[in-house]
Amino acid sequence: MRTAVSPMLVRLAEERATGVLVRDHGALYLADGQVVHAESPEAPGLDVLLTAGGRLKPDSWADAVAQAGSRREVARFLVDSGQVGGGELEICHLGALFDAAFFALAPASGPTRFRYGVAHWIGTVRPVPAEVVEREARRRSLLLDSVWPSPAWDTAPVKRRAQHARREVSPRSQSLLDLADGVRTPAAIARQLGRPAFNTLVEVRRLAAEGLIEAPAEPAESARPSGAEHAGAVEAPSVLDSALLRRLREALEATL
Numbered sequence: 432m433r434t435a436v437s438p439m440l441v442r443l444a445e446e447r448a449t450g451v452l453v454r455d456h457g458a459l460y461l462a463d464g465q466v467v468h469a470e471s472p473e474a475p476g477l478d479v480l481l482t483a484g485g486r487l488k489p490d491s492w493a494d495a496v497a498q499a500g501s502r503r504e505v506a507r508f509l510v511d512s513g514q515v516g517g518g519e520l521e522i523c524h525l526g527a528l529f530d531a532a533f534f535a536l537a538p539a540s541g542p543t544r545f546r547y548g549v550a551h552w553i554g555t556v557r558p559v560p561a562e563v564v565e566r567e568a569r570r571r572s573l574l575l576d577s578v579w580p581s582p583a584w585d586t587a588p589v590k591r592r593a594q595h596a597r598r599e600v601s602p603r604s605q606s607l608l609d610l611a612d613g614v615r616t617p618a619a620i621a622r623q624l625g626r627p628a629f630n631t632l633v634e635v636r637r638l639a640a641e642g643l644i645e646a647p648a649e650p651a652e653s654a655r656p657s658g659a660e661h662a663g664a665v666e667a668p669s670v671l672d673s674a675l676l677r678r679l680r681e682a683l684e685a686t687l
Contacts, residue, residue: 444561457535483625587647
């Protein structure tokens with residue numbers, strides 16, 4: 432039997448609610464019970480993912496927000512103006528949504544609130560069933576723990592071990608290690624590199640497993656649930672879910 436990550440999200444989905452679910456580590460925006468956007472201070476937003484790699488200029492993003500933000504149609508504006516392709520924006524937005532939702536659905540110690548009728552200024556790109564978002568959050572939690580079962584690495588500053596400074600690693604790992612100064616956390620590194628935060632956590636745990644980064648001085652409070660906290664078995668995606676997740680996973684796994 433599967434245990435829900437957020438009972439309130441399940442209830443809101445069943446009643447086809449529209450608004451924003453606010454939790455300790457982020458927020459989920461719903462329209463007719465489906466998740467249409469997510470944001471978390473732990474995860475880079477769509478703007479960072481589009482601009483960091485040069486796909487969109489920061490000024491172009493700011494202009495889109497200024498012109499279409501009040502209408503809650505920023506995503507549509509970017510596509511209609513020819514600045515970003517529809518399929519490309521959908522994949523990028525889904526990546527940002529699942530990334531932020533992973534943190535937003537982490538066990539919360541504070542109150543969970545829902546504000547009815549609130550919509551995000553980005554607008555709707557691709558609605559995702561709430562059960563798919565929860566299932567993906569559990570899958571990611573189990574994947575992290577399969578790499579290295581220690582959530583303390585997820586929020587602590589990352590510092591490269593000096594004795595391994597000359598060890599050869601992949602260019603992707605090297606770019607992360609170049610920023611592992613003992614001050615930046617995985618979330619800060621993700622923003623600096625313009626990468627999804629979850630991908631960065633996977634890479635940090637891989638580096639930890641290989642002994643290339645120093646252990647946290649003290650256990651840090653995790654901004655995401657461990658495999659045990661994400662209780663319940665991970666079910667196989669349904670036929671309807673598979674098409675939605677396949678393209679996203681292919682895009683994300685290509686960067687891992």
